[in-house]
Amino acid sequence: MTKPPLTVYLAAPRGFCAGVDRAIKIVELALEKWGAPVFVRHEIVHNKFVVDDLKNKGAVFVEELDECPDDRPVIFSAHGVPKSVPAEAASREMIYVDATCPLVSKVHIEAERHHENGLQIVMIGHDGHPETIGTMGQLPEGEVLLVETVEDVAGLAVRDEAQLAFVTQTTLSVDDTADIVAALQARFPAIRGPHKEDICYATTNRQEAVKAIATKAEAMLVVGAPNSSNSRRLVEVGAKAGCAYAQLVQRATEIDWRALEGIGSIGVTAGASAPEVLVDEVIAALAERYEVRVEEVETASESVHFKVPRVLRELA
Structure with a gap:
């Protein structure tokens, strides 16, 4: 057959x-x-x-x-x-x-600098996410206010509207964050933002790649964990960019084959904490059922490298 x-x-x-x-x-x-x-x-x-x-x-x-x-x-x-x-x-x-x-540490340093300058911080992030907890925990209680949605901005009670700055979680949707930033700037015209976007280069690049394939693919599989913020955002970005069906899978065993019946094209990506071996596993599972032709869609190349702490470099 x-x-x-x-x-x-x-x-x-x-x-x-x-x-x-x-x-x-x-x-x-x-x-x-x-x-x-x-x-x-x-x-x-x-x-x-x-x-x-x-x-x-x-x-x-x-x-x-x-x-x-x-x-x-x-x-x-x-x-x-x-x-x-x-x-x-x-x-x-x-x-x-x-x-x-280091890109999360950069946000921590930003928040501290604003605090030293007498500003109260608004953090755009997800309540309960470890990165949000870590960033808010850099400053005394009450110095960082959390907003998750555009609607949250309207209900924000701040100390002084003229003395505000905002930071963001690094793994958010670029587009959704832009809407929240716009709402903050509309309500608090004096609010100060980061010199450079807090959302990390890798999050942005992976979302841009998803947008590029979402218009071509009838379905999309995002390899990643359900507690991975950047992976979940990729599913949302794919759906928002026009892909009719987008699913988050940890492993190939989680693929919902019934949802893929009759398709002729599919997008595959992986969140920033998912190893390539799991992408290979998904493609192999697709190849068992289909005559697969793989076409890589590259929207950026990455060459960023971060050193490990000195205490471990001494070992090497």
């Missing part, structure tokens, strides 16, 4: 960004330097496959610092942590390594 033809539009760039690469490398180098177990506060990146692989190598994942013994190293996830966390680790004389993505 002949397989039906299927064109796979493969988004480029896709998958791991420099911050995720660095965070995983930090855990691997820490295990090499100090041996197992090495504790990691929160998932190092939001991907079960990656986390399980590091568990097998000797990493122990916990949600809070009080679950860690004093005498073993602990690593803080790529999403960043409130200031109270490294302060507690230091008071317990723990060895700790901060794997916060």
